[in-house]
Amino acid sequence: TQTVSQSDAHVTVFEGDSVELRCNYSYGGSIYLSWYIQHHGRGLQFLLKYYSGNPVVQGVNGFEAEFSKSDSSFHLRKASVHWSDSAVYFCAVSATSGSWQLIFGSGTQLTVMP
Amino acid sequence: AQTIHQWPVAEIKAVGSPLSLGCTIKGKSSPNLYWYWQATGGTLQQLFYSITVGQVESVVQLNLSASRPKDDQFILSTEKLLLSHSGFYLCAWSLDRSNTEVFFGKGTRLTVV
Numbered sequence: 001t002q003t004v005s006q007s008d009a010h011v012t013v014f015e016g017d018s019v020e021l022r023c024n025y026s027y028g029g030s031i032y033l034s035w036y037i038q039h040h041g042r043g044l045q046f047l048l049k050y051y052s053g054n055p056v057v058q059g060v061n062g063f064e065a066e067f068s069k070s071d072s073s074f075h076l077r078k079a080s081v082h083w084s085d086s087a088v089y090f091c092a093v094s095a096t097s098g099s100w101q102l103i104f105g106s107g108t109q110l111t112v113m114p
Numbered sequence: 115a116q117t118i119h120q121w122p123v124a125e126i127k128a129v130g131s132p133l134s135l136g137c138t139i140k141g142k143s144s145p146n147l148y149w150y151w152q153a154t155g156g157t158l159q160q161l162f163y164s165i166t167v168g169q170v171e172s173v174v175q176l177n178l179s180a181s182r183p184k185d186d187q188f189i190l191s192t193e194k195l196l197l198s199h200s201g202f203y204l205c206a207w208s209l210d211r212s213n214t215e216v217f218f219g220k221g222t223r224l225t226v227v
Contacts (some may be wrong), residue, residue: 034215042216043204044158090158100146100165101173102216104158 002027004093006105012114015083021108023091024067025073035065035073038088038107047089050074051096061085086112088105116141120205120219129194135190135222137205145207147188148216149180152202164188200226201203 003026015021028093034049046060055067065076074091091105117140127133139145148160151220162180164170170180177196188205205219 036218041221041223043220044206044216046215046217049215068219094123100163100171102148106157113118 002031002093002101002103004091004095004103004105006089006091006108008108009106010109010111011019011111012111013081016080017083017112018079019077019085019093019110020089021089023074023076023105024072025074025091025093026072027095029091032058032094032096034094035059035074035076036090036092036104038090039069040087044090058113081110081112083112083114086110113114116207116217118217118219119205120203120222122222123220124223125225127224129197129226130194133190133192133195133199133224134222135203135205137188137219138191139186139188139207142186142209144185144193148206148208149188149190150204150206150218151176152221153205154201155221156201158204161190182212197227198227200224202206 005024007022019075032051035047036044037047038044047063048057050057058064062080067074088107088109090107092102094102119138121136138223142182150158152158153159160173162170164182166184167182178192203222208216
């Protein structure tokens with residue numbers, strides 16, 4: 001069974017700060033990992049994904065994420081946040097074979113203060 | 115460019131009444147289609163997926179059903195709504211099996227009273 005854990009329900013930072021949103025997963029097989037952003041009351045937008053290769057992947061709007069097999073993690077980072085980055089961020093995992101299910105974490109609400 | 119359109123934007127329905135939510139994808143042939151449900155302030159739960167016309171697979175049982183009558187259309191329905199059906203319903207599509215880059219519609223807010 002695949003599980004995704006986002007330990008921080010809320011993160012608050014100031015504009016210009018760096019931020020890291022944490023994601024840990026549990027799965028025994030080969031997986032894809034991804035991050036999505038959801039602004040209030042709207043659908044989700046894809047940020048970035050990882051399957052293999054360079055463990056640091058670049059996404060849109062200056063976001064990057066780093067995969068760690070030893071820690072079973074896929075944390076999302078941004079060096080300098082803007083107020084418009086305030087949103088809910090979801091980590092997701094899917095298996096490379098078998099189920100067609102995309103499993104989401106519980107989400108982290110990022111609030112960027114001016 | 116591909117577009118995904120969901121309707122209606124919002125619904126307020128009575129317990130026990132029927133429901134039909136729709137989703138249309140334009141600009142992409144034979145997409146994989148998905149329905150997700152999100153409780154207020156909660157995570158997303160995948161409900162159904164469809165790889166081809168006429169074929170729909172259920173992921174969880176929530177007294178809902180889904181159909182894919184056309185390549186670009188995905189319908190979510192039930193004959194009898196429950197209070198627990200309230201939430202945000204998202205239709206989505208992806209190109210391939212990897213399922214990592216999924217494109218979401220703007221969603222339908224359903225309130226069951």
